[in-house]
Amino acid sequence: MARVHNFSAGPAALPLPVLKEIQQELLDYHGTGMSVMEMSHRSQAYAAIIEDAEATLRRLMNIPDSYRVLFLQGGATLQFAGIPLNLMRRGKAGYIVTGHFAKLAWQEACHYGEAPVLATSEDTGFDRIPDLSGVRAQADGLDYVYICQNNTIFGTMFHDLPDTGETPLVADVSSCFLSMPIDVSRYGLIYAGAQKNAGIAGVTVVIVRDDLVGDGPAQACCPTYMSYRRQADAGSMMNTPNTFGIYVCGKVFRWVEQQGGLEAMGRMNHEKAQTLYDLLDRSQVFKPFAEPASRSIANVTFRCTSPELDTTFIEGARSRGLEGVKAHRLTGGMRASIYNAVSLESVQALAAYMEEFEAAHRSL
Numbered sequence: 001m002a003r004v005h006n007f008s009a010g011p012a013a014l015p016l017p018v019l020k021e022i023q024q025e026l027l028d029y030h031g032t033g034m035s036v037m038e039m040s041h042r043s044q045a046y047a048a049i050i051e052d053a054e055a056t057l058r059r060l061m062n063i064p065d066s067y068r069v070l071f072l073q074g075g076a077t078l079q080f081a082g083i084p085l086n087l088m089r090r091g092k093a094g095y096i097v098t099g100h101f102a103k104l105a106w107q108e109a110c111h112y113g114e115a116p117v118l119a120t121s122e123d124t125g126f127d128r129i130p131d132l133s134g135v136r137a138q139a140d141g142l143d144y145v146y147i148c149q150n151n152t153i154f155g156t157m158f159h160d161l162p163d164t165g166e167t168p169l170v171a172d173v174s175s176c177f178l179s180m181p182i183d184v185s186r187y188g189l190i191y192a193g194a195q196k197n198a199g200i201a202g203v204t205v206v207i208v209r210d211d212l213v214g215d216g217p218a219q220a221c222c223p224t225y226m227s228y229r230r231q232a233d234a235g236s237m238m239n240t241p242n243t244f245g246i247y248v249c250g251k252v253f254r255w256v257e258q259q260g261g262l263e264a265m266g267r268m269n270h271e272k273a274q275t276l277y278d279l280l281d282r283s284q285v286f287k288p289f290a291e292p293a294s295r296s297i298a299n300v301t302f303r304c305t306s307p308e309l310d311t312t313f314i315e316g317a318r319s320r321g322l323e324g325v326k327a328h329r330l331t332g333g334m335r336a337s338i339y340n341a342v343s344l345e346s347v348q349a350l351a352a353y354m355e356e357f358e359a360a361h362r363s364l
């Protein structure tokens with residue numbers, strides 16, 4: 001079996017033990033005589049799967065009882081609308097725009113109410129997290145303040161959360177979910193598309209404070225499916241959920257727990273990121289994209305000194321079994337997504353190739 005070193009931004013690498021367990025259980029899940037894919041979501045066997053997924057996630061993240069955990073469909077993108085539809089009770093929320101997905105979320109929110117931009121780094125090409133010192137003064141009276149905590153495309157990350165006072169903080173954590181410990185109680189809502197660090201495409205995990213869910217959505221036009229109240233009351237089974245996707249998430253949550261939980265993940269992810277950033281900072285051939293203080297531990301973005309060299313690097317990477325290093329078209333160049341399932345050995349294999357490339361292309 002030849003598996004590549006997979007640096008894709010999402011869908012992304014899954015832990016091999018998880019894939020093997022799924023393979024083993026594929027035809028006959030725990031003596032039921034059927035696959036999880038063939039099983040009623042109302043069956044006892046499936047109830048145990050979704051309950052275990054939620055319980056494991058609650059343990060891993062130390063989620064307070066006052067928060068609901070939802071497993072929804074529609075990707076992270078559907079939450080760009082779901083959040084204002086449910087939470088914009090006064091019709092006004094602040095957005096911090098630090099990249100492509102934050103901007104999409106802000107544009108979507110503008111359909112449902114007022115959405116002032118409190119800070120942005122668009123003027124510097126989203127290469128950093130902007131100065132957040134003005135956020136506190138603007139946050140009063142808003143329904144929430146929205147951030148995208150890790151900007152997958154640009155490779156930037158909030159290392160400190162903005163001070164929003166009493167106003168709830170809402171965060172898209174799609175690409176840093178389970179990458180490190182976080183204090184859930186500092187947020188009103190966090191959500192993540194599962195296909196990066198938590199499982200496969202088609203599941204979005206929403207963790208929301210129950211008092212914000214209230215008796216129902218803020219806006220009457222909210223589709224029934226998107227009502228956090230309805231979904232919370234129905235245990236994410238208002239309709240047929242993504243049964244197989246939630247099963248995979250549950251397995252990934254258990255794997256993270258077996259690795260030592262989020263502290264262990266955080267340590268490992270810092271080490272992997274530092275391996276690449278140290279190399280980039282010494283390089284004459286590669287240039288890191290993100291400002292040092294804003295660097296992501298999940299997506300490392302960089303370029304060569306010319307686009308032609310980028311192409312040569314990416315082709316050489318593929319021929320060595322290093323997949324998915326071509327960056328998003330918005331930045332060009334390269335991006336190594338080094339989520340939890342990407343091992344230190346994979347990162348070292350990429351680093352070794354980068355050293356080799358550097359030696360071959362450095363100007364003498």
Ligand SMILES: Cc1ncc(COP(=O)(O)O)c(C=O)c1O
Nearest residue numbers: 075076077101152172174175193
């Ligand atoms: C930070 C972030 N938010 C949102 C999205 C959109 O996710 P989805 O494709 O699940 O809608 C992505 C996709 O890569 C992302 O990286």
